Amino acid sequence: MQPCIITVAITGSVPRKKDTPAVPVTVAEQIESTHEAFEAGAVLAHIHVRDDGENSSSDPERFAAVQAGIEKHCPGMIVQFSTGARGRQLSERGGMLYLRPDMASLATGSVNFPTFVNENPPDFIRGLAQTMLDYEVKAECEIFDLAMLYNAADLVRDGLLASPPHVQFVLGVKNALPARREVLEFEVAQLKQILPEATWTAAGLGRHQLEVNHWALELGGHCRT
Protein backbone atom coordinates (compact mmCIF):
# COMPACT_ATOMS: atom_id res chain seq x y z
CA MET A 1 0.00 0.00 0.00
CA GLN A 2 1.14 3.52 -0.79
CA PRO A 3 1.49 6.04 2.02
CA CYS A 4 -1.70 7.91 2.80
CA ILE A 5 -1.88 11.49 1.54
CA ILE A 6 -3.91 13.60 3.91
CA THR A 7 -5.62 16.37 2.01
CA VAL A 8 -7.28 19.41 3.48
CA ALA A 9 -10.00 21.42 1.76
CA ILE A 10 -10.16 24.35 4.14
CA THR A 11 -12.79 26.38 2.31
CA GLY A 12 -15.31 24.66 0.08
CA SER A 13 -17.53 26.47 -2.37
CA VAL A 14 -20.67 26.39 -0.24
CA PRO A 15 -20.61 27.43 3.44
CA ARG A 16 -20.77 31.09 4.36
CA LYS A 17 -19.93 32.89 7.58
CA LYS A 18 -23.59 33.22 8.45
CA ASP A 19 -24.00 29.42 8.30
CA THR A 20 -20.66 28.41 9.78
CA PRO A 21 -18.91 31.27 11.56
CA ALA A 22 -15.67 29.26 11.74
CA VAL A 23 -15.34 28.81 7.96
CA PRO A 24 -12.17 30.56 6.77
CA VAL A 25 -13.12 32.95 4.00
CA THR A 26 -10.53 35.70 3.87
CA VAL A 27 -7.08 34.97 2.52
CA ALA A 28 -5.51 35.40 5.99
CA GLU A 29 -8.03 33.03 7.54
CA GLN A 30 -7.45 30.46 4.83
CA ILE A 31 -3.70 30.55 5.26
CA GLU A 32 -3.94 30.20 9.01
CA SER A 33 -6.41 27.30 8.83
CA THR A 34 -4.27 25.55 6.26
CA HIS A 35 -1.26 26.05 8.51
CA GLU A 36 -3.07 24.38 11.40
CA ALA A 37 -3.99 21.43 9.18
CA PHE A 38 -0.39 21.27 7.92
CA GLU A 39 0.93 21.08 11.49
CA ALA A 40 -1.61 18.31 12.13
CA GLY A 41 -0.20 16.32 9.21
CA ALA A 42 -2.03 17.42 6.04
CA VAL A 43 0.25 17.43 3.00
CA LEU A 44 -2.10 18.75 0.30
CA ALA A 45 -4.28 21.84 0.38
CA HIS A 46 -7.25 22.08 -2.02
CA ILE A 47 -7.97 25.79 -2.56
CA HIS A 48 -11.19 27.65 -3.33
CA VAL A 49 -11.23 31.43 -2.98
CA ARG A 50 -14.06 33.88 -2.29
CA ASP A 51 -14.68 37.47 -3.24
CA ASP A 52 -15.57 40.17 -0.69
CA GLY A 53 -19.21 39.08 -0.81
CA GLU A 54 -18.11 35.52 0.14
CA ASN A 55 -19.05 34.29 -3.35
CA SER A 56 -16.94 31.69 -5.15
CA SER A 57 -14.31 33.43 -7.22
CA SER A 58 -11.67 32.69 -9.85
CA ASP A 59 -9.69 35.87 -9.04
CA PRO A 60 -6.02 35.12 -9.78
CA GLU A 61 -4.89 37.67 -7.16
CA ARG A 62 -6.69 35.82 -4.38
CA PHE A 63 -5.35 32.48 -5.55
CA ALA A 64 -1.84 33.98 -5.70
CA ALA A 65 -2.13 35.35 -2.16
CA VAL A 66 -3.25 32.02 -0.69
CA GLN A 67 -0.56 30.19 -2.67
CA ALA A 68 2.16 32.55 -1.40
CA GLY A 69 0.95 32.25 2.19
CA ILE A 70 0.96 28.45 2.06
CA GLU A 71 4.41 28.38 0.50
CA LYS A 72 5.68 30.62 3.29
CA HIS A 73 3.95 29.01 6.29
CA CYS A 74 3.67 25.40 5.15
CA PRO A 75 6.91 24.51 3.34
CA GLY A 76 6.55 21.51 1.04
CA MET A 77 2.77 21.38 1.21
CA ILE A 78 1.15 20.52 -2.14
CA VAL A 79 -1.05 23.35 -3.41
CA GLN A 80 -4.07 22.37 -5.49
CA PHE A 81 -6.33 25.02 -7.06
CA SER A 82 -9.99 24.28 -7.64
CA THR A 83 -11.31 24.88 -11.15
CA GLY A 84 -14.79 23.82 -9.96
CA ALA A 85 -18.01 25.09 -11.51
CA ARG A 86 -20.06 26.28 -8.58
CA GLY A 87 -20.75 30.00 -8.83
CA ARG A 88 -17.93 30.64 -11.31
CA GLN A 89 -17.88 31.73 -14.96
CA LEU A 90 -16.80 29.01 -17.39
CA SER A 91 -14.38 31.40 -19.09
CA GLU A 92 -12.60 32.32 -15.85
CA ARG A 93 -12.25 28.97 -14.15
CA GLY A 94 -8.78 28.27 -15.53
CA GLY A 95 -7.62 31.89 -15.49
CA MET A 96 -5.29 31.43 -12.49
CA LEU A 97 -3.45 28.36 -13.76
CA TYR A 98 -0.57 30.54 -14.97
CA LEU A 99 0.36 30.75 -11.28
CA ARG A 100 1.55 27.16 -11.69
CA PRO A 101 0.11 25.54 -8.56
CA ASP A 102 1.37 21.99 -8.02
CA MET A 103 -2.05 20.63 -8.95
CA ALA A 104 -5.51 21.68 -10.05
CA SER A 105 -8.85 19.90 -10.06
CA LEU A 106 -10.38 18.93 -13.42
CA ALA A 107 -13.95 17.63 -13.57
CA THR A 108 -14.00 15.41 -16.66
CA GLY A 109 -17.71 15.59 -17.36
CA SER A 110 -21.02 17.18 -16.39
CA VAL A 111 -23.42 16.02 -13.69
CA ASN A 112 -26.23 17.35 -11.56
CA PHE A 113 -25.34 18.81 -8.18
CA PRO A 114 -27.94 19.42 -5.44
CA THR A 115 -29.54 22.48 -7.07
CA PHE A 116 -27.77 23.07 -10.39
CA VAL A 117 -25.91 21.45 -13.28
CA ASN A 118 -22.16 21.12 -12.69
CA GLU A 119 -21.40 22.07 -16.26
CA ASN A 120 -18.14 21.11 -17.92
CA PRO A 121 -18.71 20.95 -21.69
CA PRO A 122 -16.44 18.59 -23.68
CA ASP A 123 -14.39 21.35 -25.34
CA PHE A 124 -13.99 23.25 -22.08
CA ILE A 125 -12.52 20.16 -20.38
CA ARG A 126 -10.03 19.66 -23.17
CA GLY A 127 -9.00 23.31 -23.08
CA LEU A 128 -8.50 23.22 -19.33
CA ALA A 129 -6.45 20.01 -19.59
CA GLN A 130 -4.27 21.59 -22.28
CA THR A 131 -3.72 24.69 -20.11
CA MET A 132 -2.63 22.47 -17.22
CA LEU A 133 -0.16 20.72 -19.52
CA ASP A 134 1.15 24.10 -20.75
CA TYR A 135 1.82 25.31 -17.20
CA GLU A 136 2.94 21.90 -15.92
CA VAL A 137 0.11 21.74 -13.41
CA LYS A 138 -0.80 18.18 -12.43
CA ALA A 139 -4.52 17.50 -12.89
CA GLU A 140 -6.64 15.75 -10.31
CA CYS A 141 -9.57 14.34 -12.28
CA GLU A 142 -12.72 14.74 -10.21
CA ILE A 143 -15.03 11.79 -10.85
CA PHE A 144 -18.54 12.79 -9.77
CA ASP A 145 -20.22 10.27 -12.05
CA LEU A 146 -19.05 7.13 -13.80
CA ALA A 147 -18.74 8.44 -17.36
CA MET A 148 -16.13 10.93 -16.14
CA LEU A 149 -13.76 8.03 -15.50
CA TYR A 150 -13.92 6.87 -19.12
CA ASN A 151 -13.60 10.50 -20.23
CA ALA A 152 -10.39 10.78 -18.19
CA ALA A 153 -9.03 7.72 -20.00
CA ASP A 154 -9.88 9.38 -23.32
CA LEU A 155 -7.88 12.46 -22.25
CA VAL A 156 -4.86 10.28 -21.44
CA ARG A 157 -5.22 8.53 -24.82
CA ASP A 158 -5.34 11.91 -26.58
CA GLY A 159 -2.23 13.21 -24.80
CA LEU A 160 -4.17 15.78 -22.76
CA LEU A 161 -3.33 14.29 -19.35
CA ALA A 162 0.21 13.54 -18.25
CA SER A 163 0.93 9.98 -17.19
CA PRO A 164 0.44 8.66 -14.57
CA PRO A 165 -2.93 10.36 -14.20
CA HIS A 166 -4.49 10.97 -10.81
CA VAL A 167 -8.21 10.64 -10.16
CA GLN A 168 -10.42 11.41 -7.21
CA PHE A 169 -13.72 9.57 -6.82
CA VAL A 170 -16.23 11.89 -5.15
CA LEU A 171 -19.20 10.27 -3.45
CA GLY A 172 -22.17 11.64 -1.54
CA VAL A 173 -22.98 14.81 -3.50
CA LYS A 174 -26.77 14.83 -3.87
CA ASN A 175 -27.81 14.05 -7.49
CA ALA A 176 -24.29 12.80 -8.32
CA LEU A 177 -22.93 9.39 -7.21
CA PRO A 178 -24.07 8.29 -3.76
CA ALA A 179 -21.74 7.06 -0.99
CA ARG A 180 -22.19 3.35 -1.69
CA ARG A 181 -19.24 1.07 -1.19
CA GLU A 182 -20.06 -1.07 -4.25
CA VAL A 183 -19.97 2.06 -6.41
CA LEU A 184 -16.45 2.87 -5.25
CA GLU A 185 -15.41 -0.77 -5.70
CA PHE A 186 -16.72 -0.74 -9.26
CA GLU A 187 -14.99 2.54 -10.04
CA VAL A 188 -11.66 1.27 -8.70
CA ALA A 189 -11.98 -2.01 -10.63
CA GLN A 190 -12.73 -0.11 -13.85
CA LEU A 191 -9.84 2.28 -13.21
CA LYS A 192 -7.46 -0.68 -12.86
CA GLN A 193 -8.65 -1.99 -16.22
CA ILE A 194 -8.57 1.19 -18.25
CA LEU A 195 -5.86 3.26 -16.48
CA PRO A 196 -3.74 0.73 -14.58
CA GLU A 197 -0.96 3.27 -14.01
CA ALA A 198 -3.26 5.84 -12.33
CA THR A 199 -3.17 6.84 -8.67
CA TRP A 200 -6.48 7.56 -6.95
CA THR A 201 -8.16 8.98 -3.89
CA ALA A 202 -11.76 9.01 -2.77
CA ALA A 203 -13.67 11.75 -1.01
CA GLY A 204 -17.03 11.52 0.73
CA LEU A 205 -19.01 14.68 1.23
CA GLY A 206 -20.23 15.80 4.62
CA ARG A 207 -21.37 12.95 6.82
CA HIS A 208 -19.90 10.41 4.38
CA GLN A 209 -16.35 11.68 4.80
CA LEU A 210 -14.97 9.18 7.31
CA GLU A 211 -16.82 6.24 5.81
CA VAL A 212 -15.44 6.90 2.32
CA ASN A 213 -11.89 7.48 3.66
CA HIS A 214 -12.14 4.11 5.34
CA TRP A 215 -13.25 2.34 2.14
CA ALA A 216 -10.49 4.09 0.18
CA LEU A 217 -7.83 2.87 2.61
CA GLU A 218 -9.16 -0.68 2.43
CA LEU A 219 -9.26 -0.58 -1.37
CA GLY A 220 -5.71 0.79 -1.62
CA GLY A 221 -6.32 4.44 -2.37
CA HIS A 222 -5.20 7.62 -0.69
CA CYS A 223 -7.45 9.46 1.71
CA ARG A 224 -8.71 13.01 1.99
CA THR A 225 -9.98 15.03 4.95
Next chain:
Amino acid sequence: MQPCIITVAITGSVPRKKDTPAVPVTVAEQIESTHEAFEAGAVLAHIHVRDDGENSSSDPERFAAVQAGIEKHCPGMIVQFSTGARGRQLSERGGMLYLRPDMASLATGSVNFPTFVNENPPDFIRGLAQTMLDYEVKAECEIFDLAMLYNAADLVRDGLLASPPHVQFVLGVKNALPARREVLEFEVAQLKQILPEATWTAAGLGRHQLEVNHWALELGGHCRT
Protein backbone atom coordinates in the same frame (compact mmCIF):
# COMPACT_ATOMS: atom_id res chain seq x y z
CA MET B 1 -37.88 -14.03 -19.05
CA GLN B 2 -40.39 -11.36 -20.04
CA PRO B 3 -41.36 -11.06 -23.69
CA CYS B 4 -39.09 -8.81 -25.69
CA ILE B 5 -40.47 -5.38 -26.50
CA ILE B 6 -39.17 -4.25 -29.87
CA THR B 7 -38.89 -0.50 -29.93
CA VAL B 8 -38.37 1.65 -32.97
CA ALA B 9 -36.84 5.13 -32.91
CA ILE B 10 -37.57 6.14 -36.47
CA THR B 11 -36.14 9.66 -36.33
CA GLY B 12 -33.42 10.50 -33.86
CA SER B 13 -32.36 14.03 -33.00
CA VAL B 14 -29.20 14.03 -35.11
CA PRO B 15 -29.25 12.83 -38.76
CA ARG B 16 -30.41 15.16 -41.49
CA LYS B 17 -31.51 14.49 -45.04
CA LYS B 18 -28.18 15.68 -46.40
CA ASP B 19 -26.36 13.04 -44.29
CA THR B 20 -28.87 10.22 -44.58
CA PRO B 21 -31.37 10.76 -47.40
CA ALA B 22 -33.55 7.92 -46.09
CA VAL B 23 -34.13 9.47 -42.66
CA PRO B 24 -37.84 10.21 -42.19
CA VAL B 25 -38.20 13.87 -41.26
CA THR B 26 -41.66 15.02 -42.28
CA VAL B 27 -44.68 13.84 -40.34
CA ALA B 28 -45.89 11.74 -43.31
CA GLU B 29 -42.49 10.09 -43.65
CA GLN B 30 -42.33 9.34 -39.94
CA ILE B 31 -45.76 7.75 -39.91
CA GLU B 32 -44.96 5.61 -42.92
CA SER B 33 -41.61 4.44 -41.52
CA THR B 34 -43.19 3.65 -38.17
CA HIS B 35 -45.89 1.70 -39.96
CA GLU B 36 -43.27 -0.39 -41.72
CA ALA B 37 -41.55 -1.11 -38.42
CA PHE B 38 -44.92 -1.95 -36.85
CA GLU B 39 -45.62 -4.48 -39.58
CA ALA B 40 -42.18 -5.95 -38.99
CA GLY B 41 -43.04 -6.43 -35.30
CA ALA B 42 -42.12 -3.23 -33.44
CA VAL B 43 -44.56 -2.50 -30.62
CA LEU B 44 -43.22 0.84 -29.33
CA ALA B 45 -42.40 3.99 -31.29
CA HIS B 46 -40.03 6.58 -29.75
CA ILE B 47 -40.88 9.93 -31.33
CA HIS B 48 -38.74 12.99 -32.04
CA VAL B 49 -40.11 15.69 -34.34
CA ARG B 50 -38.38 18.24 -36.55
CA ASP B 51 -39.31 21.70 -37.73
CA ASP B 52 -39.26 22.74 -41.40
CA GLY B 53 -35.51 23.39 -41.14
CA GLU B 54 -35.04 19.77 -39.94
CA ASN B 55 -34.10 21.03 -36.47
CA SER B 56 -35.23 19.20 -33.33
CA SER B 57 -38.54 20.62 -32.20
CA SER B 58 -40.97 20.43 -29.28
CA ASP B 59 -43.92 21.65 -31.41
CA PRO B 60 -47.07 20.05 -29.96
CA GLU B 61 -48.80 20.17 -33.37
CA ARG B 62 -46.13 18.00 -34.94
CA PHE B 63 -46.19 15.56 -32.03
CA ALA B 64 -49.99 15.43 -32.28
CA ALA B 65 -49.88 14.71 -36.02
CA VAL B 66 -47.38 11.84 -35.62
CA GLN B 67 -49.36 10.47 -32.68
CA ALA B 68 -52.62 10.55 -34.66
CA GLY B 69 -51.00 8.88 -37.67
CA ILE B 70 -49.56 6.06 -35.57
CA GLU B 71 -52.88 5.52 -33.81
CA LYS B 72 -54.60 5.26 -37.17
CA HIS B 73 -52.05 3.12 -39.05
CA CYS B 74 -50.53 1.07 -36.22
CA PRO B 75 -53.35 0.13 -33.84
CA GLY B 76 -52.11 -0.78 -30.36
CA MET B 77 -48.59 0.49 -30.89
CA ILE B 78 -47.14 2.23 -27.81
CA VAL B 79 -46.35 5.89 -28.52
CA GLN B 80 -43.44 7.39 -26.59
CA PHE B 81 -42.58 11.10 -26.96
CA SER B 82 -38.99 12.25 -26.51
CA THR B 83 -38.41 15.07 -24.03
CA GLY B 84 -34.67 14.99 -24.87
CA ALA B 85 -32.40 18.01 -24.62
CA ARG B 86 -30.66 18.15 -27.96
CA GLY B 87 -31.50 21.36 -29.80
CA ARG B 88 -34.60 22.06 -27.71
CA GLN B 89 -35.49 24.78 -25.20
CA LEU B 90 -35.71 23.60 -21.60
CA SER B 91 -39.03 25.37 -21.13
CA GLU B 92 -40.64 23.68 -24.15
CA ARG B 93 -39.47 20.11 -23.78
CA GLY B 94 -42.53 18.97 -21.82
CA GLY B 95 -44.99 21.25 -23.62
CA MET B 96 -46.59 18.45 -25.64
CA LEU B 97 -47.26 16.06 -22.74
CA TYR B 98 -50.87 17.26 -22.52
CA LEU B 99 -51.36 15.10 -25.63
CA ARG B 100 -51.14 12.14 -23.24
CA PRO B 101 -48.85 9.82 -25.21
CA ASP B 102 -48.56 6.37 -23.63
CA MET B 103 -45.01 7.14 -22.54
CA ALA B 104 -42.36 9.85 -22.58
CA SER B 105 -38.62 9.80 -22.01
CA LEU B 106 -37.22 11.41 -18.86
CA ALA B 107 -33.45 11.88 -18.47
CA THR B 108 -32.92 11.85 -14.71
CA GLY B 109 -29.66 13.80 -14.64
CA SER B 110 -27.14 15.75 -16.69
CA VAL B 111 -24.19 14.36 -18.64
CA ASN B 112 -21.89 15.33 -21.45
CA PHE B 113 -22.88 14.29 -24.96
CA PRO B 114 -20.41 14.31 -27.88
CA THR B 115 -20.31 18.10 -28.31
CA PHE B 116 -22.54 19.64 -25.62
CA VAL B 117 -23.96 19.22 -22.13
CA ASN B 118 -27.19 17.21 -22.01
CA GLU B 119 -28.67 19.53 -19.42
CA ASN B 120 -31.48 18.42 -17.14
CA PRO B 121 -31.34 20.51 -13.95
CA PRO B 122 -32.74 18.91 -10.78
CA ASP B 123 -35.86 21.10 -10.59
CA PHE B 124 -36.58 20.65 -14.28
CA ILE B 125 -36.53 16.85 -13.91
CA ARG B 126 -38.95 16.98 -11.00
CA GLY B 127 -41.27 19.32 -12.89
CA LEU B 128 -41.27 17.06 -15.94
CA ALA B 129 -41.94 13.99 -13.78
CA GLN B 130 -44.87 15.77 -12.10
CA THR B 131 -46.31 16.76 -15.50
CA MET B 132 -46.10 13.12 -16.62
CA LEU B 133 -47.98 12.08 -13.48
CA ASP B 134 -50.60 14.78 -14.07
CA TYR B 135 -51.29 13.55 -17.61
CA GLU B 136 -50.86 9.87 -16.74
CA VAL B 137 -47.92 9.49 -19.12
CA LYS B 138 -45.59 6.65 -18.17
CA ALA B 139 -41.98 7.81 -17.87
CA GLU B 140 -39.07 5.92 -19.37
CA CYS B 141 -36.07 7.02 -17.30
CA GLU B 142 -33.10 7.45 -19.62
CA ILE B 143 -29.93 6.43 -17.80
CA PHE B 144 -26.97 7.96 -19.65
CA ASP B 145 -24.72 7.92 -16.59
CA LEU B 146 -24.79 6.01 -13.32
CA ALA B 147 -25.97 8.78 -10.99
CA MET B 148 -29.18 9.01 -13.04
CA LEU B 149 -30.16 5.57 -11.76
CA TYR B 150 -30.00 6.67 -8.11
CA ASN B 151 -31.81 9.87 -9.07
CA ALA B 152 -34.62 7.77 -10.56
CA ALA B 153 -34.89 5.89 -7.26
CA ASP B 154 -35.13 9.25 -5.44
CA LEU B 155 -38.02 10.22 -7.74
CA VAL B 156 -39.85 6.98 -6.90
CA ARG B 157 -39.24 7.59 -3.18
CA ASP B 158 -40.64 11.12 -3.51
CA GLY B 159 -43.77 9.97 -5.31
CA LEU B 160 -42.76 11.58 -8.61
CA LEU B 161 -42.56 8.34 -10.61
CA ALA B 162 -45.38 5.82 -10.71
CA SER B 163 -44.57 2.30 -9.64
CA PRO B 164 -43.30 0.09 -11.19
CA PRO B 165 -40.82 2.48 -12.81
CA HIS B 166 -39.23 1.74 -16.16
CA VAL B 167 -35.63 2.58 -16.96
CA GLN B 168 -33.58 2.45 -20.11
CA PHE B 169 -29.80 2.12 -19.86
CA VAL B 170 -28.20 3.94 -22.78
CA LEU B 171 -24.65 2.97 -23.70
CA GLY B 172 -22.25 4.15 -26.36
CA VAL B 173 -22.95 7.89 -26.49
CA LYS B 174 -19.53 9.57 -26.63
CA ASN B 175 -18.71 11.30 -23.31
CA ALA B 176 -21.52 9.43 -21.53
CA LEU B 177 -21.33 5.74 -20.51
CA PRO B 178 -19.46 3.51 -22.96
CA ALA B 179 -20.81 0.23 -24.35
CA ARG B 180 -19.04 -2.04 -21.86
CA ARG B 181 -20.82 -5.16 -20.74
CA GLU B 182 -19.59 -4.83 -17.14
CA VAL B 183 -21.14 -1.36 -16.96
CA LEU B 184 -24.54 -2.74 -17.95
CA GLU B 185 -24.14 -5.65 -15.54
CA PHE B 186 -23.35 -3.25 -12.69
CA GLU B 187 -26.30 -1.00 -13.57
CA VAL B 188 -28.70 -3.96 -13.66
CA ALA B 189 -27.37 -5.29 -10.34
CA GLN B 190 -27.78 -1.86 -8.72
CA LEU B 191 -31.29 -1.51 -10.18
CA LYS B 192 -32.27 -4.84 -8.64
CA GLN B 193 -31.07 -3.60 -5.25
CA ILE B 194 -32.61 -0.14 -5.23
CA LEU B 195 -35.67 -0.56 -7.49
CA PRO B 196 -36.42 -4.30 -7.49
CA GLU B 197 -39.88 -3.74 -9.00
CA ALA B 198 -38.55 -1.81 -12.02
CA THR B 199 -38.62 -3.03 -15.61
CA TRP B 200 -35.68 -2.13 -17.84
CA THR B 201 -34.34 -2.03 -21.35
CA ALA B 202 -30.90 -1.20 -22.73
CA ALA B 203 -30.00 0.68 -25.89
CA GLY B 204 -26.64 0.87 -27.61
CA LEU B 205 -26.00 3.76 -29.93
CA GLY B 206 -24.93 3.29 -33.54
CA ARG B 207 -22.52 0.41 -34.01
CA HIS B 208 -23.17 -0.79 -30.43
CA GLN B 209 -26.86 -1.42 -31.04
CA LEU B 210 -26.87 -5.17 -31.69
CA GLU B 211 -24.22 -5.88 -29.06
CA VAL B 212 -26.15 -4.07 -26.33
CA ASN B 213 -29.46 -5.70 -27.35
CA HIS B 214 -27.74 -9.05 -27.02
CA TRP B 215 -26.42 -8.27 -23.52
CA ALA B 216 -29.85 -6.98 -22.47
CA LEU B 217 -31.53 -10.20 -23.56
CA GLU B 218 -28.96 -12.28 -21.68
CA LEU B 219 -29.37 -10.14 -18.56
CA GLY B 220 -33.16 -10.37 -18.67
CA GLY B 221 -34.09 -6.95 -20.02
CA HIS B 222 -36.15 -5.88 -22.99
CA CYS B 223 -34.53 -4.89 -26.23
CA ARG B 224 -34.74 -1.89 -28.51
CA THR B 225 -34.03 -1.47 -32.21
